[in-house]
Amino acid sequence: MTSTIDPSSSPSGRQDSVALRRVPPEVTPPLHREMGKSGARSGAEDVAGDVVEAHAPAGPRTPRYLRVVITTRCPMQCPFCHHEGLKPSSEDAGSRVGRDGSPSFEEWCCMLEAAVEAGVRKLKFLGGEPLVYRDLPRLIARVKRVAPGVDVSMITSGAAQPSALAACFEAGLDRANLSIHGWTERTFARNGSKALFELRRRNLKRLLERGRPVKLNYVYTGASCEADLAAFLDDVRRPPIAGRGVVVSILDDLSNPGMGPDTIRSLLRRLCGTLPAAEVDDDPYSLPAERYRWPSGLCVEVKSSRLGDLAPWNACGTCDKRAQCREGTFALRLDPTGRVRFCMDRLDLGFSLIEPARAGRDQGAKAWRRAVAGAVRPGFGQEQVFSA
Numbered sequence: 311m312t313s314t315i316d317p318s319s320s321p322s323g324r325q326d327s328v329a330l331r332r333v334p335p336e337v338t339p340p341l342h343r344e345m346g347k348s349g350a351r352s353g354a355e356d357v358a359g360d361v362v363e364a365h366a367p368a369g370p371r372t373p374r375y376l377r378v379v380i381t382t383r384c385p386m387q388c389p390f391c392h393h394e395g396l397k398p399s400s401e402d403a404g405s406r407v408g409r410d411g412s413p414s415f416e417e418w419c420c421m422l423e424a425a426v427e428a429g430v431r432k433l434k435f436l437g438g439e440p441l442v443y444r445d446l447p448r449l450i451a452r453v454k455r456v457a458p459g460v461d462v463s464m465i466t467s468g469a470a471q472p473s474a475l476a477a478c479f480e481a482g483l484d485r486a487n488l489s490i491h492g493w494t495e496r497t498f499a500r501n502g503s504k505a506l507f508e509l510r511r512r513n514l515k516r517l518l519e520r521g522r523p524v525k526l527n528y529v530y531t532g533a534s535c536e537a538d539l540a541a542f543l544d545d546v547r548r549p550p551i552a553g554r555g556v557v558v559s560i561l562d563d564l565s566n567p568g569m570g571p572d573t574i575r576s577l578l579r580r581l582c583g584t585l586p587a588a589e590v591d592d593d594p595y596s597l598p599a600e601r602y603r604w605p606s607g608l609c610v611e612v613k614s615s616r617l618g619d620l621a622p623w624n625a626c627g628t629c630d631k632r633a634q635c636r637e638g639t640f641a642l643r644l645d646p647t648g649r650v651r652f653c654m655d656r657l658d659l660g661f662s663l664i665e666p667a668r669a670g671r672d673q674g675a676k677a678w679r680r681a682v683a684g685a686v687r688p689g690f691g692q693e694q695v696f697s698a
């Protein structure tokens with residue numbers, strides 16, 4: 311028998327990232343200034359910093375967002391896929407990933423119930439391709455039964471039968487992000503077959519018809535996909551996508567340290583003209599992002615904040631990866647080894663949830679709170695971690 315967890319302990323009372331604030335156009339939020347990170351900057355950067363500092367996160371962000379790598383399997387072959395930092399070939403992937411030792415359905419349930427008991431309020435399934443995990447609808451239904459107010463979403467490439475996605479919505483999925491790994495068939499062919507392209511097309515159609523919030527994540531890999539991105543943005547401005555409230559997120563593939571929000575903004579200027587005033591999407595569970603909304607209805611999100619600038623963990627202080635820490639999301643990851651990880655670039659940071667969660671939801675939640683509270687940098691939202 312499962313009981314219901316009251317989600318009302320959300321720090322903002324909101325279940326999704328809906329707070330939008332307008333900031334002057336073409337400004338980069340340099341959170342490193344607020345965090346006291348040193349480094350030479352140009353005069354222009356200093357001016358931008360003065361403007362944007364007031365728009366940096368207003369208070370502590372607590373770890374209430376969980377990204378669940380439900381599988382590392384996927385029918386696509388995208389060379390840039392990072393599996394949330396869990397490369398299937400790496401030592402850290404361990405012997406359990408994708409093999410018989412992967413968590414059972416009940417173990418996944420135990421871990422997710424412990425997570426929501428410990429305070430998780432935003433839960434995203436991803437992979438690999440989450441839709442290849444056959445029990446996903448059952449798992450979503452279980453989470454929604456235990457904690458109906460938790461925001462449950464997924465990131466899918468659409469490379470699965472539309473019936474699988476429909477079953478997830480029927481089970482209680484709130485929304486979905488569709489990854490665009492090539493918009494035109496020609497560019498898509500770098501990563502997937504014609505049959506998968508057709509499945510992606512059908513899944514997008516169904517998503518639009520469903521009328522739920524849809525985000526299209528375009529993964530920009532470099533100049534060779536610029537024409538493809540232009541074709542994508544053109545199509546987003548036309549029916550059947552236009553007028554459906556779709557948000558486009560343009561992400562770099564994290565493989566090129568020289569790429570970042572400025573690269574994406576330059577691209578947008580080339581492809582769409584002058585950038586309108588940015589709105590800050592102030593997600594209480596993750597990091598703020600900028601949104602640009604054109605009169606045509608095109609709405610593009612750019613991840614402009616960096617986790618390394620926020621430095622939420624004790625480990626960040628002496629982290630030798632901080633300079634390359636470019637992640638635009640503040641979330642914990644639960645992977646198919648049953649381990650919770652604190653960030654994508656440090657596979658050594660985290661704790662095992664599967665053993666305590668097997669012993670029960672309360673034991674799992676207790677282990678979670680203890681581990682997270684010990685990892686959060688002093689002064690960084692600790693009081694909210696303990697109150698969860």
Ligand code: SF4
Pocket residue numbers: 617618621622623625626629630631632635652653654655656
């Ligand atoms: S890689 Fe992880 S530990 Fe290092 S600075 Fe980034 S968030 Fe902090």
